[in-house]
Amino acid sequence: MHLAQLNVAHLIAPIDGPELADFVAALEPIYAIADSAPGFVWRMKQSDDPTEVITHEYGDDLLVNVSVWESREALWNFVYRSPHLELLRRRREWFLRTAVPYTLMWWVPEGHVPTLGEAMERLESLRTRGPGPEAFTFKEFYEPGAAGASPSRAEIPQ
């Protein structure tokens, strides 16, 4: 099984405005780091534009990305152990704070290419029903095929 992820963010200003300039400038190098990261499988693209932002029907202020990874560790190392971490550190300069979950993961069979619709449905499931095998987070992570199993909670100190 591979690990799919969706990430959504509400922009504080139009994507082509001066407020977002630093973020937009970071897109190409960050995409390049993702694409060559160990364990990277796929990410959603609509064109060959290296600075592309996915367009969709969920609102112009909503930035989305969907990608697939070989394992939790591969995704973790890209998100938190690469130059991507610096973008997360600066996220309040570009994105609104949301009280609801803005990122989630789920397992897909190898070769499956997730759609944005499928990903957004799972985000809705996470927001309304909480984490489960069909939509979960790093903090409340579910191993593949563990339907009904309890999450491996990273939070509990040993």
Added chain:
Amino acid sequence: MKSDDLESMSVLADPVRRDLYRFVAAQGRDVGRNEAAEATGVQRTLAAFHLDKLVDAGLLEADFRRLNERRGPGSGRPAKVYRRSGPERTVSLPPRDYRTLALVLAEVVDRLDGDSEGQDAARRTGERLAAASENTTLTDVLVERGYEPYEEDGRIRLRNCPFHVLAETHPVLVCSMNLAMCEGLLRGLGEDRLTAALDARPGECCVVFAAKDVSG
């Protein structure tokens, strides 16, 4: 505190073992018996004995690896190598548990969206720590704080994350605060030739120090 943590520590009562442990931990890679023996000035068999005691206590982990490139007949058996083991040991007498409280507080800061207040407090703390330290160079202060600094390509990188457990549960908050604390250390030392930045990679602290770019 788990009772086996205390037992692990007591294994380090032997000074030869302490030297071996420090040497292996400081390399940040697999270390063979010969190399460890030479570095600590003891015989190879004695080094091997003590290294294996450290493995038994869970402080080091052992592996077998070919130390040279030769293959096939005559290349010899794979050598036993050692590296520091991942799990952390904490001994506090009487028992104290700051980790659980830190996890709770990190959760609170996250929920209150208090990143920037967290960073401000961390920067002030770094400044105070550096100003109060007997050490006057950045490297010495980083050693004192447990970062295990080393040099790579003219920059100072940090082998150890002193806040590892929290960096796993609240990575963005903790790494941002850590960067701010490192900036505070520079300020507290009056070290204005260097600058701290995030450059995270797996298995290490997220911060690096580099000479300030004075060209711009």
